[in-house]
Amino acid sequence: MALTLFLLGALYVVLIVALLAAGTGAIFVAVIAGGLLLAQFFVSDKLALHAMGAREVTPEEAPELHAMVERLCVQADLPKPRVAVADTDMPNAFAIGRSPRNATVCATTGIMRILAPAELEGVLAHELTHVQNRDVLVMTIAGFFATVAAYIVQFGFFFGGGDGGDDDGDSFVILLLVSLAVYAISFFLMQALSRYREYAADRGSGIITGRPSALASALLKISGTMDRIPQRDLRATSELAAFYIFPPKAKAAVGTLFSTHPPMEKRIAALQRLESQLQGVPA
Numbered sequence: 001m002a003l004t005l006f007l008l009g010a011l012y013v014v015l016i017v018a019l020l021a022a023g024t025g026a027i028f029v030a031v032i033a034g035g036l037l038l039a040q041f042f043v044s045d046k047l048a049l050h051a052m053g054a055r056e057v058t059p060e061e062a063p064e065l066h067a068m069v070e071r072l073c074v075q076a077d078l079p080k081p082r083v084a085v086a087d088t089d090m091p092n093a094f095a096i097g098r099s100p101r102n103a104t105v106c107a108t109t110g111i112m113r114i115l116a117p118a119e120l121e122g123v124l125a126h127e128l129t130h131v132q133n134r135d136v137l138v139m140t141i142a143g144f145f146a147t148v149a150a151y152i153v154q155f156g157f158f159f160g161g162g163d164g165g166d167d168d169g170d171s172f173v174i175l176l177l178v179s180l181a182v183y184a185i186s187f188f189l190m191q192a193l194s195r196y197r198e199y200a201a202d203r204g205s206g207i208i209t210g211r212p213s214a215l216a217s218a219l220l221k222i223s224g225t226m227d228r229i230p231q232r233d234l235r236a237t238s239e240l241a242a243f244y245i246f247p248p249k250a251k252a253a254v255g256t257l258f259s260t261h262p263p264m265e266k267r268i269a270a271l272q273r274l275e276s277q278l279q280g281v282p283a
Helices: 002-021 026-052 063-076 109-114 117-132 135-154 166-209 212-226 231-236 238-243 264-278
Strands: 054-056 082-086 093-096 104-108
Touching: 026 054, 026 093, 026 104, 063 082, 063 117, 063 166, 082 109, 093 117, 093 135, 093 238, 104 109, 104 117, 109 117, 109 212, 117 135, 117 166, 117 212, 135 166, 166 212, 166 264, 212 264
Parallel strands: 082 104
Antiparallel strands: 054 082, 093 104
């Protein structure tokens, strides 16, 4: 993860240099970048909940879910996040929020129906590990300049600057090519970073609950049930795929490089190794 973040940082330095070299003012770059970053920090969680049709629930509305989250937070030494429920048959869960103190953990009604209590605990512990590791903040910062690069590619003529002379034209073409390269390379690095954080969250779940096998069982159930969810429902939630414990269209991904999550078989194998380690059995 550290290596991937370093490579992303180096890539974004190249983008900033290209922006400045193309004649885009440093103040202009800072204002646009700062505005986009603040919007991602303070609005993205609300947009994610709205996109899922999720709503925050009180302990009176969902006593068992709240009790489970509270118990896991005590074990993980975390402040209790807000708890939300999304009314959908798709079995899934996700966590959002830039820090443990303003996080929200959301479970769907579908996942609460199909999982046993121990399995649901494993899923919620996975999401709480994302909160503990500040994964939403990491992914927001890591993906920020990729978003800027995408905007440059789509609306590049706004960044051309100058009076249309040959030098300005050359600078604009170079900026556009650099932005396209940054966007393409950062896409693959972001997918890799997303997969690494899923492994870390799986491991964190196993350590918090002491039962990695429960999460493995939950993942198998979720995977088997996902095939029965209508495609229109999966498409409607695909924008949030990176935040789910299991991506809605996992089997549609072409190769690991394009996936936000590790292959199911590798996740299960890693959890089985952790189970053996916790039980003191050689893997």
